[in-house]
Amino acid sequence: MNRYRAMAENNAAPGAVPPDVESLSAELAAMREQVQQLEKMASIGQLLAGITHEINNPLGFIQSNLMSLSKYANDILNLLAAYEVLERDEGAMTDCLSRISQLKQEMDYEYLRDDLGDLVKESLQGIVRIQTIIKDMKTFSRPNETKWGQADLNEALDRILNIIHNETKYRIQVHKEYGALPKVECSISQLDQVFLNILINAVHAIDGEGQIRISTRQHSADKVLVEIADTGKGISKEHIDRIFEPFFTTKERGKGTGLGLSLSFGIIKNHKGTIEVESTPGVGTCFRITLPVTRQPTDENI
Ligand SMILES: Nc1ncnc2c1ncn2[C@@H]1O[C@H](COP(=O)(O)OP(=O)(O)OP(=O)(O)O)[C@@H](O)[C@H]1O
Ligand SMILES: [Mg+2]
Numbered sequence: 001m002n003r004y005r006a007m008a009e010n011n012a013a014p015g016a017v018p019p020d021v022e023s024l025s026a027e028l029a030a031m032r033e034q035v036q037q038l039e040k041m042a043s044i045g046q047l048l049a050g051i052t053h054e055i056n057n058p059l060g061f062i063q064s065n066l067m068s069l070s071k072y073a074n075d076i077l078n079l080l081a082a083y084e085v086l087e088r089d090e091g092a093m094t095d096c097l098s099r100i101s102q103l104k105q106e107m108d109y110e111y112l113r114d115d116l117g118d119l120v121k122e123s124l125q126g127i128v129r130i131q132t133i134i135k136d137m138k139t140f141s142r143p144n145e146t147k148w149g150q151a152d153l154n155e156a157l158d159r160i161l162n163i164i165h166n167e168t169k170y171r172i173q174v175h176k177e178y179g180a181l182p183k184v185e186c187s188i189s190q191l192d193q194v195f196l197n198i199l200i201n202a203v204h205a206i207d208g209e210g211q212i213r214i215s216t217r218q219h220s221a222d223k224v225l226v227e228i229a230d231t232g233k234g235i236s237k238e239h240i241d242r243i244f245e246p247f248f249t250t251k252e253r254g255k256g257t258g259l260g261l262s263l264s265f266g267i268i269k270n271h272k273g274t275i276e277v278e279s280t281p282g283v284g285t286c287f288r289i290t291l292p293v294t295r296q297p298t299d300e301n302i
Contacts, residue, residue: 032266037143039259040193043200044141046255050166054133058126065119065126072116075107136162140192148295151188153226154178157214160195164203171209179217181224185295190267194275197260198228198287204251205232205285219290226289234281243277272296 044051082103086096103109136159161174168174202212210231219225235243242248244265249258268275273291 033146035259036190036193036263036267039257039263040141040196042257043193043196043260044137047163047167047200051133051137051163054166055130058129062123062126065123069116069119069123072107072112072119075103075112079103079107079109132162136160140189140196142189146187146190148185148187150183151186151191153181153184153191153224153291154216156188156192157195157216157226160192160199161214163196164199167200167203168212172203172206173209173211175211175213177213177215179215181216181218182293184224184291184293186271186291187267190270191291194264194267194289195226195228197264201260202228202230202232202285204255205230205234207233222293223290224293226291227286228289229284229286231284234283234285235277235279236281240277240279 079100082096082100085092085099139159140163157176157178161168161176199212199214206212212231213227213229215225215227215229217225239248239250244261245258246262247258248262249256251258265275268289268291271291273289276288277285278288279285
């Protein structure tokens with residue numbers, strides 16, 4: 001089995017750094033941030049058609065539900081009008097009652113009564129679904145903050161799964177095996193990008209139907225583990241040593257720039273974590289990421 005292991009090294013630079021090197025490294029950090037942001041926008045661009053579909057779908061049924069609801073409201077008002085005649089003129093009881101039962105039959109009152117609640121419930125769920133997609137998109141596409149904070153990685157994975165739902169729903173079964181995780185001190189906007197890239201790579205690797213398994217757990221007292229495994233085509237012996245190289249891609253033009261894993265590697269390294277991959281051609285691939293729960297001192301400030 002081909003197995004590639006990539007690990008962040010803890011090589012803090014000894015002594016003071018000359019100022020010109022310092023400004024160069026700040027410039028480099030800014031450029032790296034820009035590249036990360038561009039890659040993120042490129043992924044969103046690629047996903048946009050699917051995301052639009054995900055929003056359009058609930059919008060479609062909400063619109064059709066509202067049309068039914070408006071007809072139901074009309075029917076109910078007509079029915080009430082018939083009752084109102086009764087209120088005004090008790091003598092007309094027999095006529096009114098037969099008019100009422102005729103109206104009830106015409107509007108299929110029993111069905112309407114059941115459907116009314118369902119339509120409202122379904123529409124509200126549709127609206128929540130759209131709100132979630134928009135919220136997740138907003139969180140994901142915000143400018144690349146390198147802000148550090150406490151984040152729930154299970155929530156982050158769910159957020160990314162929502163964004164790529166349209167890519168997975170018809171052909172890929174996603175198994176979530178989330179363990180209880182402590183909040184992790186990290187730059188979550190950067191980790192989002194790592195998860196998105198690995199998940200999109202997994203989707204691309206699966207031709208037709210397949211499975212993706214995402215498992216998270218506390219790895220040791222001060223580390224968490226995230227594993228993303230797919231049943232895709234796997235990575236060949238010739239390629240596995242190159243996948244973390246910038247611009248290495250086996251995808252056709254327009255489908256990949258080859259920057260995803262190299263940026264992911266940089267991000268994990270910056271978090272003093274590790275990223276490893278294990279792949280068997282024809283069987284699948286598993287990415288394994290460990291991250292320290294609390295921020296570790298770093299020699300770079302990105
Ligand atoms: N889960 C996977 N299964 C099979 N091959 C993979 C998988 N993940 C990565 N690869 C291989 O590694 C290459 C590099 O991945 P990387 O994410 O860096 O770039 P990309 O996906 O090609 O382009 P980008 O991420 O910039 O859109 C891919 O082109 C693919 O050949
Ligand atoms: Mg990629």
